Amino acid sequence: MNYIVFDLEWNQSPYGQSGEHPRMPFEIIEIGAVKLNDQFEIIDEYTSLIKPKLYKKLHRSIRAMLNYSEEELKTGKSFKDACSEFLKWCGDDYSFCTWGASDLYYLQSNMDFYYMEKLAFPLKFYNIQQIYADMYDDEGKISKLEKACSELKIPEDEPFHAAINDAKYTARVLAKIKPDNLEERYTFDIYRHPKKKEDEIIARHAGVLERISREYSSKQEAMSDKDLLIIRCAKCGRKCFRKVKWFQNGSSTSMAIGRCVYHGYMSSRIKFKSAGSTEDGVFIVKKTERTNRKGYEEVKARQIELREKRKMKRHKEKE
Ligand SMILES: [Zn+2]
Numbered sequence: 647m648n649y650i651v652f653d654l655e656w657n658q659s660p661y662g663q664s665g666e667h668p669r670m671p672f673e674i675i676e677i678g679a680v681k682l683n684d685q686f687e688i689i690d691e692y693t694s695l696i697k698p699k700l701y702k703k704l705h706r707s708i709r710a711m712l713n714y715s716e717e718e719l720k721t722g723k724s725f726k727d728a729c730s731e732f733l734k735w736c737g738d739d740y741s742f743c744t745w746g747a748s749d750l751y752y753l754q755s756n757m758d759f760y761y762m763e764k765l766a767f768p769l770k771f772y773n774i775q776q777i778y779a780d781m782y783d784d785e786g787k788i789s790k791l792e793k794a795c796s797e798l799k800i801p802e803d804e805p806f807h808a809a810i811n812d813a814k815y816t817a818r819v820l821a822k823i824k825p826d827n828l829e830e831r832y833t834f835d836i837y838r839h840p841k842k843k844e845d846e847i848i849a850r851h852a853g854v855l856e857r858i859s860r861e862y863s864s865k866q867e868a869m870s871d872k873d874l875l876i877i878r879c880a881k882c883g884r885k886c887f888r889k890v891k892w893f894q895n896g897s898s899t900s901m902a903i904g905r906c907v908y909h910g911y912m913s914s915r916i917k918f919k920s921a922g923s924t925e926d927g928v929f930i931v932k933k934t935e936r937t938n939r940k941g942y943e944e945v946k947a948r949q950i951e952l953r954e955k956r957k958m959k960r961h962k963e964k965e
Pocket residue numbers: 879880881882883884906907908909910
């Protein structure tokens with residue numbers, strides 16, 4: 647199996663939201679990729695400039711970042727041609743690797759805009775930015791590609807923000823950190839999500855029990871689904887005792903703590919993602935993993951802190 651490390655550059659409406667096409671707010675203008683063997687050695691590369699169809703003028707923040715002009719883009723291929731060529735170049739047996747999750751998201755949104763055949767579902771890929779964060783940052787915080795390269799002392803001989811260069815840098819990061827359990831560290835792409843219960847994705851990998859749910863009409867509907875709220879042990883799958891009830895932490899996350907009789911504390915997190923089909927429609931990415939007594943106490947403290955804040959607020963409103 648080969649790894650396809652790819653990176654995209656995209657443009658957006660230079661006139662802000664008013665000039666934006668709702669089906670393609672971000673238009674891809676460059677695809678750069680390298681193909682790696684299972685030793686993470688570069689065996690081939692691919693690069694294409696794409697002639698924009700919607701936004702022919704570069705947005706100023708994008709112009710400031712890129713190393714080429716509108717004139718050069720005019721010589722590019724159509725997205726459809728470039729994308730088909732790229733996918734053919736990928737071959738039959740490969741996994742995508744990217745720095746962050748947005749490249750794969752925008753690739754598919756642009757493919758949809760041109761009604762191209764969809765990529766496989768569910769789609770696993772390796773988010774090198776997240777893997778780097780999990781391995782090198784105590785809190786798992788993600789960082790920019792430039793920062794990771796400098797931390798890993800990867801020579802910066804080419805400018806960043808050209809798709810092919812960023813793909814090469816990402817490949818070098820991967821070769822340098824060589825995660826031994828890479829096959830466990832995949833991410834599910836969520837450009838598309840399960841619509842019905844029977845399509846839900848449930849997987850246990852890299853110590854995390856993950857579930858990507860069906861669509862719900864609202865957050866409230868999701869949070870009243872008893873089955874969704876059960877915390878299962880990330881190790882053995884048994885139902886846990888609930889130690890901290892589900893509580894909302896920020897607008898898009900809920901948290902809870904459970905305890906498996908055999909494997910101890912489990913921290914569970916629900917992230918609400920907009921389903922896009924209706925205004926309030928959501929689907930859920932739920933992740934459960936092992937934690938310790940300290941982790942349990944921190945979540946408990948957070949729950950109490952938020953509860954107190956709410957009380958204070960209500961008190962103030964009454965005054
Ligand atoms: Zn267990």
